[in-house]
Amino acid sequence: MVEFEGLIILEPAGKYTRHVLKVNKVYAVEKTPYQEIAFVEIEGFGKALVIDNFIQSTEADEHIYHELLVQPAMALHPKPEKVLIIGGGEGATLREVLKHSTVKRAVMVDIDRDVVEFSKKYLEVMHKGSFHDPRAEVVIMDGLVYVEKASERDFDVVILDLTDPYAGPAAKPLYSYEFYSKLKNIMKRDGVLVTQAGSSYFYTQEYLYVKENLSRAFKYIGEYWTWIPSFAVNVNFIIASDAYNPLELEPDEFDKRMRERGVKNVYIDGRRFKGLILVGVIYPRGFTPQ
Amino acid sequence: MVEFEGLIILEPAGKYTRHVLKVNKVYAVEKTPYQEIAFVEIEGFGKALVIDNFIQSTEADEHIYHELLVQPAMALHPKPEKVLIIGGGEGATLREVLKHSTVKRAVMVDIDRDVVEFSKKYLEVMHKGSFHDPRAEVVIMDGLVYVEKASERDFDVVILDLTDPYAGPAAKPLYSYEFYSKLKNIMKRDGVLVTQAGSSYFYTQEYLYVKENLSRAFKYIGEYWTWIPSFAVNVNFIIASDAYNPLELEPDEFDKRMRERGVKNVYIDGRRFKGLILVGVIYPRGFTPQ
Amino acid sequence: MVEFEGLIILEPAGKYTRHVLKVNKVYAVEKTPYQEIAFVEIEGFGKALVIDNFIQSTEADEHIYHELLVQPAMALHPKPEKVLIIGGGEGATLREVLKHSTVKRAVMVDIDRDVVEFSKKYLEVMHKGSFHDPRAEVVIMDGLVYVEKASERDFDVVILDLTDPYAGPAAKPLYSYEFYSKLKNIMKRDGVLVTQAGSSYFYTQEYLYVKENLSRAFKYIGEYWTWIPSFAVNVNFIIASDAYNPLELEPDEFDKRMRERGVKNVYIDGRRFKGLILVGVIYPRGFTPQ
Amino acid sequence: MVEFEGLIILEPAGKYTRHVLKVNKVYAVEKTPYQEIAFVEIEGFGKALVIDNFIQSTEADEHIYHELLVQPAMALHPKPEKVLIIGGGEGATLREVLKHSTVKRAVMVDIDRDVVEFSKKYLEVMHKGSFHDPRAEVVIMDGLVYVEKASERDFDVVILDLTDPYAGPAAKPLYSYEFYSKLKNIMKRDGVLVTQAGSSYFYTQEYLYVKENLSRAFKYIGEYWTWIPSFAVNVNFIIASDAYNPLELEPDEFDKRMRERGVKNVYIDGRRFKGLILVGVIYPRGFTPQ
Structure with missing residues (x-):
């Protein structure tokens, strides 16, 4: 006790x-x-x-969050070589990306140098040395600014590992249609984007704001969520692409791509992702989305 | 705030x-x-x-728990007419069972008269008058004793809505192989049983105890879990049957059976159940079930 | 533990x-x-x-509060026969007053009938039947209104057992100079008044407001405080009179009056009251009252 | 808020x-x-x-504790030149001792070097540089051992600023009759000792243990207590001497000694100490000390 x-x-x-x-x-x-x-x-x-x-x-449960954030988007793309991460200061999102042997370059943009530096020092158990992988580049910059100015415009996968959409006014632009449009400009045409999207149960309006903006910006979206033990609440994710429909990603294909790229996961696999995407979203009682 | x-x-x-x-x-x-x-x-x-x-x-989220406890087991059975509930004093499990037009008789056995009486008085929002449904009978008795002495031995569905398997020594017999064997004796041969099974993430050994006993007692089992907002943690369920494999219950059949029996649910449907059963179980990091 | x-x-x-x-x-x-x-x-x-x-x-510690509120004011008065209590719904203040054999009449005015009725029902351990003492009268009325309209104008002792002076706008008038002036109008010229006065350590300005108003309205005031275990904080009291100086109430006289009137206390006695009045007030560091 | x-x-x-x-x-x-x-x-x-x-x-309220621990004992002694402090790692007890111009030497013995070192670094606001006063010596040693081995045997005042008497088995010897006897051996015959003594309200037996041991070891004892805001509870102190009776220390003498020795206090003065010693002890309801 x-x-x-x-x-x-x-x-x-x-x-x-x-x-x-x-x-x-x-x-x-x-x-x-x-x-x-x-x-x-x-x-x-x-x-x-x-x-x-x-x-x-x-340490105990970040794998659930980070695998669910990263691996479905990576699995959905047939050959992710260039990946952009915005946020993710503790380096675990980067770690998940670098698991893929296809990845040649992973750019991680975080606004807060202190998060990154302290994580390097105290959270080796999470980043597992990813910051020193030669394929990785860490940029300390506001994600909004980076996307505006990026010279590289050929990302295969974009992963948004950001503060919650209900975390105050600073968060909103990071989930806006404008931001997603600008991100598309620096993605390849068949690129895949994924974002964590807060908690659809407790912050329904904020979740719908994210969902609607992504639906407007991309042809396909896929919604899934899980409970994270140390959060006590659920976390939602939305995956989006103009080229690939997350609902059509079959378990076998998911697992095959992981296998081919040398990726080993703790929690997520093709079957579980299929399950999650079928479960979809959780709303509070009485809420009916149009 | x-x-x-x-x-x-x-x-x-x-x-x-x-x-x-x-x-x-x-x-x-x-x-x-x-x-x-x-x-x-x-x-x-x-x-x-x-x-x-x-x-x-x-009030806000009991439908998630009660629909997930009751509806998959009911859907798995082609024609549930007699249903036994053990526990479930607040009457919401009974409410879910009585939604099915096929049901002719639902026996609810709860050990604690006070829970039932106070629920009748204060939780109309949950039982929705189910206690007065002519198909329902409430028996105030220890579930272990009831199962021993029951004269009716033809239940189609048994629903165990019990205290958590980690809730102390009194809980353990309610999740034992012996209890499941005795329950089988009062079920039809194609009966379906379902139990809540605690939290596989936090109480892994206790969960496995339940799972192993059900696996021994029945030919098929199906595992699924969800997060309940007011619990802050996950809840697991295990469904078991000698006749029907929960993994083979397809979304269309699930929805068809609900439709034909006049059942309307808030959260669960065929697709979501398929998703949940594909997701399966959640264990703590590092735990590998044999 | x-x-x-x-x-x-x-x-x-x-x-x-x-x-x-x-x-x-x-x-x-x-x-x-x-x-x-x-x-x-x-x-x-x-x-x-x-x-x-x-x-x-x-139950465990209300005697500290109620004895300290009531007994010094009662002891200061040479022969308290008529006592007015404003507030004190649980009846313990009334109990303390009625201990004095000199008391012929005690009027208790509380705004909230429910507090009084529930206290009668559940807090016998506190009121000890005082509500049924023939010398007691309970008036359900706003204290401000009672004081305005009172036909009796010859109280020897007035005891203010009120909500804290920092408990919101409704509390302020009950600690105002105007209220004290009106109370004087229904007291004998040698009357004694006492009020609890919140927490001088945490709510210094509110305490000074009470103190200044009493100092303006009465010739003598005496300040004392104690810690109440279940409150975790200190509680202040101020006693006021035009006739008797609380600083001059000697331990022997205090104890003699108690003895003569048949009063038995658990915590307070003449020596302890002398000690408390010497200790005086506690202010936060750096605060210097003029 | x-x-x-x-x-x-x-x-x-x-x-x-x-x-x-x-x-x-x-x-x-x-x-x-x-x-x-x-x-x-x-x-x-x-x-x-x-x-x-x-x-x-x-920072806000340590002066209440430290002045009450140190100043009455110092005031009770007519000319404290050598002072021993056991415990008191944050240096505030030392600061209070060094206020007295009579003090030629103050030895502070604390078992935990880390407390002292971190306090030097982070709690300047408390020790106020006392560690660097040429009259001060800090010894990192178990107080029990120090008292056994001390070569200096002429302390005028001993101040015990120790862990609470109810803080586990390690605490008990520091409040034992044996310890007090050994301390007497290193004090002058007219020495004064003071100890904090936990909370007589909540830990009555532990408090009485301290009191009885001191009563056995010394001719005079004086008990007093106060509430410390950040503790939420009361703290007791017991002062002991074979030569001086704390109950006879009059306010004027207290203040005169402070004045002559250049001591300025925030909370304690002669009148307040007189008050505190008259108030004495607080016990839980129903407890009657023999």
Whole structure:
């Protein structure tokens, strides 16, 4: 039985509740120019990154989030060579991308140098040295600015690992139609984009905002979600492409592509992704999307 | 923003954390001979039943739990006429069963008269009058005893809506091979059984205990899980039968059976069930089931 | 070790912290026209009254508060026969007043009938039957109105057992110079008045407001405070009179008066009151009253 | 209104409750060989030292604790020149001792080098440079061992600033009759000793253990207590001497000694100490000391 005394994280889980996690160790707590970050060890979950009081990643379960964010989009693309990640400071999204032997270049753009530097120092268990992979480049820059100015315009896959769409006014432009349009400009025509999309159950309007913008910008979208144990709530993802329909990605093809590219996952596989995409979205009772 | 002051429920969510819910109203808090029960109204979730500090059902999201517990088992059976429910005191499981026009008789056995009586009084929003349906019979009795003595031995579907398998020594016999064997004795040969099975992520050993016992007792089993918002954690279900394979229940057949029996659901449908059963189980990182 | 699960009270103790108390039993939780009230049993403190999320009185320690509120003012007066209490719905203030054999009549004015009725029902341990003492009269009325209209104008002692001075705009008039002036109009010329005065440490300005108004209205004032275990914070009291100086009430005289009037106290006596009045007030560091 | 999200300290205040404090900044959190220590900034209380989940000292209110621990004992002695402090790692007790111009030598013995070193670094606001005063010597050693081996045997005042008497088996010897006897051996015959003594309200037996041992070891004892805002509970102190009776220390003499020795205090003065010693002890209801 966990003794809830001493240092605790009180996380605003969902809209109506709080989640209480016990902190066993503190590596660093800092106010950066962009956010408050904490690198801590949490009872039952191990090393963790917390931003603005929200658990971002924990050693025990970040694989669920990061595999679900990255692998379906990568699997949907027949040969992802150039990948752009926006956000993802702890390096685990980068790690997932670099698993693919097809990848020749992965650009990761994060606004907050401190997140990246502290992650390098304290979260080796997450980035697994990805920052030193010769295929990886880390750019410290506002994602909005990067997309505006990028000289490279041939990304196969774009992965948006961003603050939640309900996390305040700074978050909204990162889920706007305009942003998605600009991202398309630096993607190949058959590119695939994926974004985490907050919590459709608790933040339905914010989720629909993301969904509608992606639906407008791309021919195909696919919605899926899961529960992340350390978050206490669900997380949604939306995958989008003009060329490939995520609903048509069959388990065998998913698994074959993983196998061919030397990718080993803990949680996701073709069958499970098919399941998730069939499950689709979860809305609060009484909500009927048009 | 919810102001966390005054009456609160501190729920031992998962194994390592607590979930903080705000209580807006208290209808009744009682120690019964079996457990501590509370009927309250919770911020963001409405009316709720709490047993031994665990949220059991809330107005906002009990449909997710109860539809997932009941409807796949009912859908798997081609013509469920006699249904046995063990547990389920708030009457929502009974409500789901009675949705089916095929059902001629539903016996609900709950050990705790107080849960049933208080639910009748305070949780109309859940039982929706099911207790007064002429097809329903409520028996106040220990489920273990009922199964031993039952004169009716022709149930088509058995639904186990019980306390969690990790909820202490009293829970264990309700998930034992012996109990499942005795249940088979009062089921038709093509009967379908379903049980909630706790949380495979946090209580893996307890989940496997249930799974192994069901696998031994029945030819087919099907595993699925979901996140319940007010629980903060995941809930697993296992469906079992000697006659019907839950993995082969196709979305169209599921939806057709619902349609023919006049069943309307909020969350579950054939496609979503197919998805859930493909997703299967969630285990903690590093755990590899044999 | 207390297990903090299930029903909890999260009390806004002081200005910056919360106090977590475990609820073992709920008798009643109601929204009255004036406030939210809860009658509960609290781990380590027994039966308790909670108003608007603040602990008011608990079985274990209410004697500290009520003796300190009532007995010094009663002791200061040489022969208290008529006593007016404003507030004090749970009846413990009345109980303390009625201990004095000199008292012929005690009028208790509380705005909230529900507090009084529920207290009669659930808090016998506090009121000890005082409501049925033939010397007692309970008037359900706004204290401000009562004081305006009172036909009796010869109270020896007035005891203000009111909501905290920082508890919102409704509280302020009850601590105003105008109110004290009107109270003087219904007191004998050698009357004694006492009020609880919030927390001088956390709510310094609100405390000074009370103190200044009493200083303007009366010739003598005496300040004292104590810590109440279930409050987690300190509570201040101010005693005021035109005739008697509380600083000059010597321990022997205090004890003699108690003895002569048949009063037995648990905590307060002449020596302790002398000590408290010498200790005086506690202000936050850096605050210097003029 | 404080928003309770993010890093929190959940302090086991008293025996039955928890105190929730908001952490605004973390300087260091370490497991030393003896204890877990945290140097943090707490909402409303400023910089703070936390040991084993208990608040020890905060910027806002440590003066109440440290003045009450140190100044009465110093005032009781007519000319304190040599002072021994056991515990008191954050240096605030030392600061209070060094205020006295009579003091020629102050030896501070703390078992935990880390507490002292981190305090030097982060708690200048508390020690105010006392560690560098030429009259001060800091010895890193178990107090029990120091007292056994001390070559200096002429201390005028001994100040015990130790972990609470209810803080586990390691604490008990530090409050034993044997320890007090050994301390007498290294004190002058007219020496004065003072110890903090936990919380007589919540830990009555442990408090009485201290009191009885001191009563056996010394001719005079004086008991007093106060509430410390950041602790949420009361703290007791016991002062002991064979030569001077703390009950006979009159306010004027107290203030005169402070004045002559150039001591300026924030909270304590002669009148307030007289008050505190008259108030004496607080016990739980129903407890009657013999």
